[in-house]
Amino acid sequence: VPVGFPLRDWIDGHAAAPHNLARSGMGPGLSTVRAALAEPLPEADPLALRDELARTIGVVPERVFLHHGASEANGSVLFFLHHEAVRARRARPTVVTETPEYPPLGDLARWVGFRPAAGRATVRIVSDPHNPTGQRRGTEAWRGLVGSARATLVDETFREFRDVPSRATSDTRRVWATGTFTKAYGADAIRVGWAVVPSAAIGPYSEFHGLAYNDVAAHSVAAARALLRRRRRILEESRAIFERNLTLVRRRLPEVPRLDAPVLLDRAPAWPDGDRFARALLARGVLVSPGAFFGAPDAVRICLTQKSFAEDFEAYLAVRGPAPPAE
Numbered sequence: 001v002p003v004g005f006p007l008r009d010w011i012d013g014h015a016a017a018p019h020n021l022a023r024s025g026m027g028p029g030l031s032t033v034r035a036a037l038a039e040p041l042p043e044a045d046p047l048a049l050r051d052e053l054a055r056t057i058g059v060v061p062e063r064v065f066l067h068h069g070a071s072e073a074n075g076s077v078l079f080f081l082h083h084e085a086v087r088a089r090r091a092r093p094t095v096v097t098e099t100p101e102y103p104p105l106g107d108l109a110r111w112v113g114f115r116p117a118a119g120r121a122t123v124r125i126v127s128d129p130h131n132p133t134g135q136r137r138g139t140e141a142w143r144g145l146v147g148s149a150r151a152t153l154v155d156e157t158f159r160e161f162r163d164v165p166s167r168a169t170s171d172t173r174r175v176w177a178t179g180t181f182t183k184a185y186g187a188d189a190i191r192v193g194w195a196v197v198p199s200a201a202i203g204p205y206s207e208f209h210g211l212a213y214n215d216v217a218a219h220s221v222a223a224a225r226a227l228l229r230r231r232r233r234i235l236e237e238s239r240a241i242f243e244r245n246l247t248l249v250r251r252r253l254p255e256v257p258r259l260d261a262p263v264l265l266d267r268a269p270a271w272p273d274g275d276r277f278a279r280a281l282l283a284r285g286v287l288v289s290p291g292a293f294f295g296a297p298d299a300v301r302i303c304l305t306q307k308s309f310a311e312d313f314e315a316y317l318a319v320r321g322p323a324p325p326a327e
């Protein structure tokens with residue numbers, strides 16, 4: 001019986017593999033996070049956390065809403081947008097997603113009731129930086145994207161791996177942005193994320209959020225504040241690990257571009273079938289995510305988040321090799 005969604009079940013179900021290249025967050029290994037949480041925690045004040053988060057994002061605090069992770073924030077925003085569109089009597093609200101894309105984004109939208117469409121839509125959803133390709137869109141591509149829908153939900157789960165502004169800072173009307181402490185901060189355990197909503201939606205979203213989500217646990221609020229207090233050094237540590245791993249990858253696979261997030265969609269010339277490749281890797285103790293989960297069946301996704309990456313990547317390359325092993 002699945003406990004999460006298929007990609008998550010795959011990653012969690014094989015987490016014991018000796019070479020784990022499937023973790024897209026930094027995980028519990030950051031020493032700066034351990035140090036930040038070992039200090040006396042700040043007061044568990046959700047409004048203070050909201051203000052501090054808003055300052056790091058660069059938006060007014062009223063636009064920021066706390067959630068239990070980006071997953072919940074995405075679900076909540078989509079549910080809200082669907083409700084608003086139906087209330088405005090839009091026949092059947094439509095959604096456009098990318099391929100490849102982080103799978104729950106499109107699945108969630110369809111589940112909520114959006115009809116997949118091409119062209120102009122009620123809602124456009126993107127992860128940016130993009131999971132699974134690790135790249136952030138350029139300004140022109142971004143403008144085109146926002147211009148093609150009434151509202152854009154941008155999942156900025158990986159934004160903090162580079163020093164780049166939130167998309168919510170440049171558009172206060174159509175952009176809904178979500179974020180989390182689970183990736184660059186490696187703080188899975190506290191389950192804190194957020195949504196930044198357009199200025200005009202503050203009132204109605206606040207009403208819905210208050211009814212549906214109420215408060216984030218006090219301990220999580222205090223811990224999130226502790227992480228923001230040490231934000232600079234935590235992000236320095238996670239960015240340094242990412243950068244070092246990226247240098248290793250680009251030395252061995254020179255065609256890989258500079259990435260903005262620690263995820264890479266790799267198409268191995270010798271392995272045109274990503275599922276077969278992933279299973280062959282697993283048989284050698286290397287865990288990756290089959291690209292099929294993201295809509296890219298000819299690829300696998302590897303993550304550049306772990307301190308053990310150098311060894312894990314060598315084990316990966318040993319299978320990736322110039323030619324597939326004989327059947």
Ligand SMILES: Cc1ncc(COP(=O)(O)O)c(C=O)c1O
Nearest residue numbers: 069070071102127131157180182
């Ligand atoms: C694009 C994207 N959004 C959301 C999430 C989940 O974030 P959270 O753990 O904060 O719910 C992930 C996790 O891999 C992700 O890659």
